[in-house]
Structures are given as C-alpha cells and as structure tokens.
Amino acid sequence: MSNSGKISTDGGQSLGQNPFGSLTSAGMPASGPVGAPPGRSPAAVPGKNRGRVDVKRTTAGRGGKTVTVVTGFVGIGLPEKESLAKKMRNACGCGGTVKDGEIEIQGDQREKIAQILTEAGFRPVFAGG
Numbered sequence: 001m002s003n004s005g006k007i008s009t010d011g012g013q014s015l016g017q018n019p020f021g022s023l024t025s026a027g028m029p030a031s032g033p034v035g036a037p038p039g040r041s042p043a044a045v046p047g048k049n050r051g052r053v054d055v056k057r058t059t060a061g062r063g064g065k066t067v068t069v070v071t072g073f074v075g076i077g078l079p080e081k082e083s084l085a086k087k088m089r090n091a092c093g094c095g096g097t098v099k100d101g102e103i104e105i106q107g108d109q110r111e112k113i114a115q116i117l118t119e120a121g122f123r124p125v126f127a128g129g
Contacts, residue, residue: 050121051075055110056128068110070103070117070124084120088113 053072059065070088073081078098085103089096091112096105105113114124 048121049123052123052125053117054127055114055117055124056126057108057110058128065106066108068105068108068113070105070113071101073101084116087116091116 051072051074053070056069056071058067058069081098081101081103085096085098085105088103088105088109092105092107092109094106094109096103098104110126114126117124
C-alpha cells in the first residue's frame with residue numbers, strides 16, 4: 001500500500017514564530033485572583049461572617065405543598081429580612097413571606113436561596129429533608 005491516503009501525525013513543520021509574540025497587555029484591565037469577578041478588587045468582596053442560618057425544606061401543615069424556610073437569623077431586624085425575602089422571591093420567580101422571624105419561599109429553592117445568603121455574608125446550612 002502507498003501513503004497517498006494517510007495523514008502524517010509527526011507534527012509537521014513548526015510555525016517559525018509565535019503568532020502571539022507581539023501582543024501586549026496594554027489597555028487591558030488588571031486581573032485579580034482566579035475566580036474573582038472582573039473589575040472587583042479582593043478588598044471589595046464582602047468578607048463578613050454574619051452567622052449561620054438554616055435552610056430547610058418542609059411540607060408540614062401546608063397541604064402537601066413544599067416550602068423552603070430560612071431560620072436562625074441573629075442580629076438582623078425585620079426590614080433586612082424583608083429585603084432578603086424580596087431578593088429571594090425575585091431570583092426564584094415565586095412567592096414568599098416573612099413570618100415569625102423566618103423567611104418562607106414557595107417551592108424547593110434551597111440552592112438559589114443559599115447562594116443569595118452567601119452573597120449577603122451569611123453561612124447557609126441545609127437542614128431537614
């Protein structure tokens with residue numbers, strides 16, 4: 001057989017020059033740590049720990065409907081709980097309320113709620129089923 005139908009896999013010839021050699025970083029934004037949002041310095045990222053909160057999924061006393069309940073807030077008032085609840089409702093696209101010092105969001109939304117709480121400086125912990 002002849003080599004006319006085969007493709008060489010030895011690497012061929014080199015490029016001779018680096019096509020990216022003349023590029024510079026002039027005019028580019030300074031990069032921060034890996035995984036940091038672009039344009040934000042590490043000092044601008046909130047580093048406060050506002051305590052642990054429990055994120056539970058429950059159906060008890062709700063006619064079989066699933067509700068995500070956030071409990072265990074320490075040191076924050078009702079207005080801040082209501083603003084957190086509003087952020088959660090908007091992010092999840094569902095209803096919810098603040099009742100007896102707890103935030104209740106309709107449906108099983110634990111992952112989205114945990115992300116919002118982490119951004120607000122809390123340490124969410126999944127509890128219950």
